[in-house]
Amino acid sequence: MTITMYERVGFENRRPSPFSWRSRYAITHKGINVTYQPTRFLEADMIEQLSGQRYVPILVDGSKVVHDSWRIALYLEKQFPDRPSLFGGESALGQTRFICLWADSTLGQLIKHLIYADFIRCLAPEDRPYFRSSRETALGQSLEAACADRAAWQTRFSAACEPLETLLAEQNFIAGQAPQYVDYSVFSLFQWARLGSPQDLVREQSALAAWRKRMIGLFDGLADKFPHYPSTT
Amino acid sequence: MTITMYERVGFENRRPSPFSWRSRYAITHKGINVTYQPTRFLEADMIEQLSGQRYVPILVDGSKVVHDSWRIALYLEKQFPDRPSLFGGESALGQTRFICLWADSTLGQLIKHLIYADFIRCLAPEDRPYFRSSRETALGQSLEAACADRAAWQTRFSAACEPLETLLAEQNFIAGQAPQYVDYSVFSLFQWARLGSPQDLVREQSALAAWRKRMIGLFDGLADKFPHYPSTT
Numbered sequence: 211m212t213i214t215m216y217e218r219v220g221f222e223n224r225r226p227s228p229f230s231w232r233s234r235y236a237i238t239h240k241g242i243n244v245t246y247q248p249t250r251f252l253e254a255d256m257i258e259q260l261s262g263q264r265y266v267p268i269l270v271d272g273s274k275v276v277h278d279s280w281r282i283a284l285y286l287e288k289q290f291p292d293r294p295s296l297f298g299g300e301s302a303l304g305q306t307r308f309i310c311l312w313a314d315s316t317l318g319q320l321i322k323h324l325i326y327a328d329f330i331r332c333l334a335p336e337d338r339p340y341f342r343s344s345r346e347t348a349l350g351q352s353l354e355a356a357c358a359d360r361a362a363w364q365t366r367f368s369a370a371c372e373p374l375e376t377l378l379a380e381q382n383f384i385a386g387q388a389p390q391y392v393d394y395s396v397f398s399l400f401q402w403a404r405l406g407s408p409q410d411l412v413r414e415q416s417a418l419a420a421w422r423k424r425m426i427g428l429f430d431g432l433a434d435k436f437p438h439y440p441s442t443t
Numbered sequence: 444m445t446i447t448m449y450e451r452v453g454f455e456n457r458r459p460s461p462f463s464w465r466s467r468y469a470i471t472h473k474g475i476n477v478t479y480q481p482t483r484f485l486e487a488d489m490i491e492q493l494s495g496q497r498y499v500p501i502l503v504d505g506s507k508v509v510h511d512s513w514r515i516a517l518y519l520e521k522q523f524p525d526r527p528s529l530f531g532g533e534s535a536l537g538q539t540r541f542i543c544l545w546a547d548s549t550l551g552q553l554i555k556h557l558i559y560a561d562f563i564r565c566l567a568p569e570d571r572p573y574f575r576s577s578r579e580t581a582l583g584q585s586l587e588a589a590c591a592d593r594a595a596w597q598t599r600f601s602a603a604c605e606p607l608e609t610l611l612a613e614q615n616f617i618a619g620q621a622p623q624y625v626d627y628s629v630f631s632l633f634q635w636a637r638l639g640s641p642q643d644l645v646r647e648q649s650a651l652a653a654w655r656k657r658m659i660g661l662f663d664g665l666a667d668k669f670p671h672y673p674s675t676t
Contacts, residue, residue: 301531304610304619305538311606312545373544377537386537 212245214270215282216257219248219334225436226332228318228402229279233267235394236283238429240293244269251337280310283391296391306392309384313396320367321399322349325407327357331440332406360409367411371418378417382424389428397425401433408439445478447503448515449490452481452567458669459565461551461635462512466500468627469516471662473526477502484570513543516624529624539625542617546629553600554632555582558640560590564673565639593642600644604651611650615657622661630658634666641672 215237218227225231237244249257254264261268261277268277269285276285287296287303297303326345330338330353342353349356357363374384374396383389384396400422403411412419426433448470451460458464470477482490487497494501494510501510502518509518520529520536530536559578563571563586575586582589590596607617607629616622617629633655636644645652659666 298534299532300620301618301623301625302535302538304614304617305535305542305625307613308606308610308617309538309541311609315606315609373541373548376544376548377541380540381537384537384541385534387533390534392534392538 211272213242214245214247216247216249216260216266216268216270218266219250220332220337221334221440223248223437224332224405224440226329226402226406227266228398229265230267231401232391232395232398233269233279233282235398235429235432236279236286236296236391238432239296239389239391239394240286240290242286242290242293250334251340279395280307283395298385298390302385302390302392306390306395309392310395313399316370317367317396317399320363320370321403321411323356323363324360324367324409324411325357325403326353328408328439329406364411368413374421375416375418378421383421389425393425397422397433400425404433405436405438444505446475447478447480449480449482449493449499449501449503451499452483453565453570454567454673456481456670457565457638457673459562459635459639460499461631462498463500464634465624465628465631466502466512466515468631468662468665469512469519469529469624471665472529472622472624472627473519473523475519475523475526483567484573512628513540516628531618531623535618535623535625539623539628542625543628546632549603550600550629550632553596553603554636554644556589556596557593557600557642557644558590558636559586561641561672562639597644601646607654608649608651611654616654622658626658630655630666633658637666638669638671 215230215233217225217230217234220226225234234246249266257266257268258264260270261275263277265277267279267282268275269282270276271285271289274285276282283296297306322345326349330341333341346352377384381387384392400412404422412422448463448466450458450463450467453459458467467479482499490499490501491497493503494508496510498510500512500515501508502515503509504518504522507518509515516529530539555578559582563574566574579585610617614620617625633645637655645655
């Protein structure tokens with residue numbers, strides 16, 4: 211039975227979604243054969259027919275349709291218990307959930323203010339009006355206004371990263387000696403920022419930069435298998 | 444061999460230190476017999492002679508002197524492997540470290556602005572000048588000025604608690620179905636605030652309030668075994 215993952219695709223085969231990235235890493239960690247189906251923002255009607263909601267990633271495994279990256283991770287862990295664990299036990303699972311919630315609500319919100327004005331160029335031109343309209347409604351301002359005071363947002367972002375910086379000076383991965391889903395999930399936000407803007411928001415020589423480099427190197431350089439920030443539109 | 448833990452003591456037998464509280468919960472979770480040695484801020488010279496640094500908690504186990512609450516937790520886990528685990532595996536341990544760092548740097552810093560002006564009354568009168576002087580130097584302002592805009596700090600604190608609120612609406616403890624060190628460590632900050640101020644910073648009816656209540660009930664109500672906020676000084 212073929213498993214299919216619908217993931218977000220951007221301008222000229224870019225992969226612009228942190229949620230799709232974390233699911234891709236989870237699948238790769240488990241070593242599962244999956245067909246990836248690139249999905250545009252404009253295909254939300256098709257996604258809704260398939261899954262009852264409008265967002266990717268979704269995983270289709272026979273008659274099972276699983277949406278939401280967290281639920282996909284739980285599904286993979288349950289369906290493939292003999293493959294390497296994404297979590298490492300019940301206590302770790304509970305804590306991973308917290309760290310994912312923290313990262314999305316804290317780092318994710320700040321990253322928007324650091325990349326959105328650039329990020330739109332990573333999407334196919336036809337997807338840009340929807341992106342601009344939906345994000346500007348959510349932000350209550352234009353993408354450009356949201357990103358205007360870069361220095362201030364960078365300061366807040368760096369401050370929010372402090373506990374990660376301290377941790378990663380002590381250990382190689384958030385999960386300890388080897389990466390697990392918590393690392394993929396947090397990394398997916400850095401990958402989103404890395405591919406979504408020409409400006410780096412991680413300080414060189416930091417423990418965070420070293421961790422990101424380790425993450426980029428995983429799975430034969432999976433993080434670099436799709437195009438980077440476009441030099442031209 | 445008797446194990447001794449030096450923990451902070453305040454006004455009339457109060458226990459005002461979040462770091463001492465988390466070590467006390469760790470010891471209780473492990474079911475270890477320990478003699479507690481109440482320690483005042485003014486006894487820092489004695490603590491320095493014993494441990495080479497000036498802060499409690501410290502654990503003295505024969506010739507071993509362990510300082511810092513995190514290192515105490517690691518020591519207990521290593522020395523008492525047959526007792527219930529404080530972490531639940533390597534991945535959980537790594538993540539617990541992160542959540543402790545996050546909680547202390549984020550929640551801990553915000554709580555100071557919500558309780559410090561009240562909190563000083565939980566200390567013995569002789570300890571108050573040191574507390575005021577050291578904290579006001581660190582804050583760069585008086586305790587009262589740091590706590591002046593309570594509404595603004597409460598808003599920031601509630602926002603910082605959002606990932607915890609979401610998590611605890613899904614599961615009973617941060618570690619999942621049963622509490623572990625990560626719960627004790629985060630709870631110790633709420634316990635510090637709860638005993639250190641007459642004002643509550645947790646919203647009634649919230650998932651966080653329900654978790655705090657579960658935590659207060661643990662170990663035969665350990666959290667309530669010492670005096671609450673003083674009604675008089």
